[in-house]
Amino acid sequence: DAGVIQSPRHExxxxxxxxxLRCKPISGHNSLFWYRxxxxxxxxxxxxxxxxxxxxxxxxxxxxFSAKMPNASFSTLKIQPSEPRDSAVYFCASSVQGPLGYTxxxxxxxxxx
Amino acid sequence: xxxxxxxxxxxxVSEGASLELRCNYSYGATPYLFxxxxxxxxxxxxxxxxxxxxxxxxxxxxxxxxxxxxxSSFNLRKPSVxxxxxxxxxxxxxxxxxxxxDGLTFGKGTHLIIQP
Numbered sequence: 323d324a325g326v327i328q329s330p331r332h333e334x335x336x337x338x339x340x341x342x343l344r345c346k347p348i349s350g351h352n353s354l355f356w357y358r359x360x361x362x363x364x365x366x367x368x369x370x371x372x373x374x375x376x377x378x379x380x381x382x383x384x385x386x387f388s389a390k391m392p393n394a395s396f397s398t399l400k401i402q403p404s405e406p407r408d409s410a411v412y413f414c415a416s417s418v419q420g421p422l423g424y425t426x427x428x429x430x431x432x433x434x435x
Numbered sequence: 436x437x438x439x440x441x442x443x444x445x446x447x448v449s450e451g452a453s454l455e456l457r458c459n460y461s462y463g464a465t466p467y468l469f470x471x472x473x474x475x476x477x478x479x480x481x482x483x484x485x486x487x488x489x490x491x492x493x494x495x496x497x498x499x500x501x502x503x504x505x506x507s508s509f510n511l512r513k514p515s516v517x518x519x520x521x522x523x524x525x526x527x528x529x530x531x532x533x534x535x536x537d538g539l540t541f542g543k544g545t546h547l548i549i550q551p
Binding site for chain 2 (some may be wrong): 355357364365370377378381413414415424425426427428429
């Protein structure tokens with residue numbers, strides 16, 4: 323089991339550019355979550371999917387953020403256009419059997435300059 | 436809405452001493468409770484979780500936590516800390532509606548420093 327795989331591990335981009343973060347959940351997990359971690363706000367849930375369907379996107383900060391899950395093995399989080407205040411670590415997590423097993427990826431550290 | 440409070444931002448403990456990290460939650464029903472640990476530059480590792488049953492939960496790395504409904508608390512303990520325990524610790528709560536997992540709500544974290 324390779325765990326939850328996120329790519330890239332680090333991303334540095336210029337303000338205004340589009341950024342796409344990727345996540346491959348654990349095979350068989352039916353829920354996928356995107357979190358953002360900053361010093362000021364801690365860990366925040368951005369959006370989550372159950373069975374590839376977005377359930378709650380109330381944590382998405384602005385319309386510049388969008389997430390998709392086209393199939394059970396892949397999800398993307400896109401920021402367009404990016405801004406310096408989007409700089410953070412973005413974590414993806416997947417789960418099966420409800421809250422019994424959330425597994426987090428290693429995160430993508432995004433820096434927008 | 437769910438909320439989690441970790442009142443201690445930083446805690447310093449001598450190596451070999453006992454540890455208790457506090458966590459209080461606000462939630463209408465019986466919560467699903469978790470403790471995660473994060474080392475610098477790393478992801479989140481699950482230490483332990485509570486759903487029901489015995490209110491004293493054993494986890495990995497010698498950690499345990501006790502659920503106290505009357506106090507809305509889920510404090511993390513370890514009888515003797517090691518230098519490798521230095522990290523950020525997060526308490527979290529979740530709801531499970533039966534149709535699938537809902538997201539975790541995290542506390543702000545407690546930074547644990549181990550003195551030699």
